[in-house]
Each structure stands twice: as structure tokens, then as C-alpha cells.
Amino acid sequence: MHMLIVDDEPLARQRLIRMIEQLDGYEVVGEASNGVDAVAAVDKFDPDIVLLDIRMPGEDGLETARKIAQLPEPPAIIFCTAYDEYALEAFQTLAVGYLLKPVQQQQLVDTLQNAMRLNKVQRNAVSNTAPDGQRQHITAKTRKGMELIPIASIQCFIADQKYVTVRHSAGETLIDDTLKELEQEFPDRFLRVHRNALVSISEIEAMERNNSGQFELRLKSVDYRPVVSRRHVSSVRELLSRL
Template sequence: MDVLIVDDEPLARERLTRMVAQLDDTRVIAEADSADDALTAIERFDPDVVLLDVRMPGNDGVSAAQTISQMDDPPAVIFCTAYDEYALDAFATHAVGYLLKPVRAEQLETVLNKARTPNKLQKRTSSATTSQGRQHISAKTPRGVTLIPLDDIRYFLADQKYVTVYHTGGEHLLDDTLKELEEAFSDRFLRTHRSALVSIPHIQAMERNSEGQYEVRLEDTSHRPPVSRRHAATLKALLHRL
């Protein structure tokens, strides 16, 4: 489990880092001292969990959590704060937990274990089945609208506001968001990264590149979509079942 710690007090970040280091299969991958820096770090490091303070310079933690909850593939949020009056607002952002400082190690471990509970997407990938609904997606081109069969699609990749579909006939920009595609075709495509959905029937293997990062090897393409640490376990489990 990869953790991002967000607190404007260095000593508070250091204390949480020490406690996280004592837990199995859990590590701190980044720190931030403001809400804005936290959002940037989420996009860059794709953490599983954010340990988030409430009162910080600039935007507060609650507003940051609201923004996080609206992301396509949001990490779990656990508030770590000295103030108890923000609890209702915090849980309205779908936070997993609300810990009061000084945070105790056993409390942190309990709420982190709660964050490990498989989400709906992970549960759905326990069985890879064929969609009985839409069998095509539509892409606008200079010549009009092109229908692309799902069987021809290898993966979708998001880059800022745009999503590109890569298929046996080439690639096209889409109007759909990655979140919309994931919801529509959850039994056909698996989220491997904040920016990538890959075709389950065409997955061949998960491999490391020269920089040690995970990638997916897919049938009929040399492209290797990325796999974040956050999604690696789900993909490994799926590969064992295929």
C-alpha cells in the first residue's frame, strides 16, 4: 500500500512516516505540505491512501478531499488532524477515517486495513466475462463517426483532458472520459493505472521495463500501457485466473 502524507508541519509528517514504516506492505511514497501540492502528488505518484491534515495554508484538507473524491480513480482519504469539528464535513467527502492527533499507531493500522478492503472494480475482476451490451464505441473523425468493435480495442489511455483508444486499426481520440468507459465496460477492460484501461481478453503478461516500472504486454501491439503499484496486485490476481 502506497501512502501520501499531507501536512504543513514537518514534525507531523515525520511522525506519520515512522508509524507507516512499522507496518507490513505499506510505505510512504511522497509527502506534501499543502492541499495544492497534494493534488499534484496524487497525479504523479498514484497513491493508494492519502493521510490528510485539515488546517493548512491555502486550501484546507476538506476542500482537497472533495476534489480527490471527484477523480476518476481516487485514492482513499484518511484525515489526521488536531480538530474534531470537521468530522462531519470530512466524512461527506467519503473519507475512510478521521484520526485525531496525536495519532496512535494502532489506530492508524486499523484504519489503513479498512482502506485495503477491495473496491467494486477489484471485485468485478474476479470473473472476466464478455459484455452482452454495447459491442462498439464511437469515435469522431474528419470523415464522420467511426464505430470501433470492442474486440479490436487493446487499451484506452488518458492524457489530461483527452482519451485515446488504441485498436487494431490505429488510434482515435474519444469524447468519453476514462471513468465513463470503465463504468460502461467494467467486465471487458481493467484499470491498470490512473491513466490506463486495458482489454482483459488481450492481456498476455505484466512485465517490468528497464526502469523497473510495471507494464502490460498485450496481444497484437508493441505498446505497453503502464501499471501502477496500486493496481499491480489486482492485475496479478487476474492473470492467475486467466
């Protein structure tokens, strides 16, 4: 994977380059010290991933990310910053990761692997079709720092008492959002199938009965089969008739 490092601090760029040099399959193809040069470098080097600082002189990383997102086939963006208060603004960009400085090697590895779960075409489709005002990512505070989970990678949300777990292409993550909030925000992306479950409409393949006589959903990209409660069977059938 080709990578671009953007940071106004030369030592910070050098540290990231040394970390990436220890990884197989990743190559730093360019550097930039400000937002203007970063956009030009993306056009020149066509990287798969951009590691992007936020606080930089002149155009900051958030504005730079918005400009990169407007390119025909934008790369994945991972913010590398010493500050965690920018995570909500990062929702409006194509960011797939949010690393807090000083970046740790394993955190970098985990975030890079997650970044490539969606290819360039998929990320571009998300940026172009997301309705105005609707988030493109779900945020979660994890041991890695602030994690951004692309909506397009999510299979379902499952509630268990006061916690909600996101099942997505990179694994499972606990979040603070409630199912009710998520259902209201993404009515065109997720369907309520149980009082404790929202399922990605694009993931639904079929509804089948299990050995206990309950209805379950067969999903396209994961073996997990969410249970459909009786009150939601009709809405699932209606949806399947339109797919």
C-alpha cells in the first residue's frame, strides 16, 4: 500500500516513516508539511492511505481532508493528532482512523488494516451518496484512541442492556449511541428487526426459520444471523419483496 505522510513537524514525519518501514506491504511514497502541498501530493503520488495531522499552519488537516474527499478516487485518511476533540468534525471527511500522538506501533498496524477494508471505489461511493447532515462514520473510544467506523462497513447494531455493539468488517466495537438514535438517523440504511437489533439493509440476503422456529436473517458478508421478532417479520418481508 502506498502512503503519504502529512505533518508540519519533520521529526513527526520521520518517526511515522520509520514505523511504516518496519511493516510489510506498506511504502511511503511522499511527504507534505501543509494542506496545500498535501492535496498536490495526493494528485501526484496517488496514495492508498494518507496519514494526516490536524493542527498545521494555514489550512488545517480537516479542511485538507474535505478537499481530498472531493477527488475522483480519494485515498483513505487516517488522522494523526495530539488532540481528541476533533473526532466529531472528522465524521464529515473520509477518515477511517483517528490516531492519538504519540502513535504506537500496534495501534498503527490495527488502523492501517482497518483502513483498507474499504477500497477506493467504495469510499468514494460513500462520500458521494451520503445524505446531507448524515454521518459517514460512527465514533467509538477504544484502547486505540478515537476510532472511526465507516457506515458502509457496518453489518448491524446489537443492543445488550445499556451497551450497543457495532458488528463491522473489522470486528466488533462498543459505542455510546442508542438504537433509537441510530434508527432515526439512518432510516434508509438500517432496518429494525428486533427491539435489540438494527441491520444494514444492504446486508440482508434472506429471512429463514431456525430449528427453534424463530425467524433469522441471512446476511451477505458475515455468518452472524440476527433474530427477527414477530412484530418485525412483516416489515422484513416487505423489504425483501423490493430487493
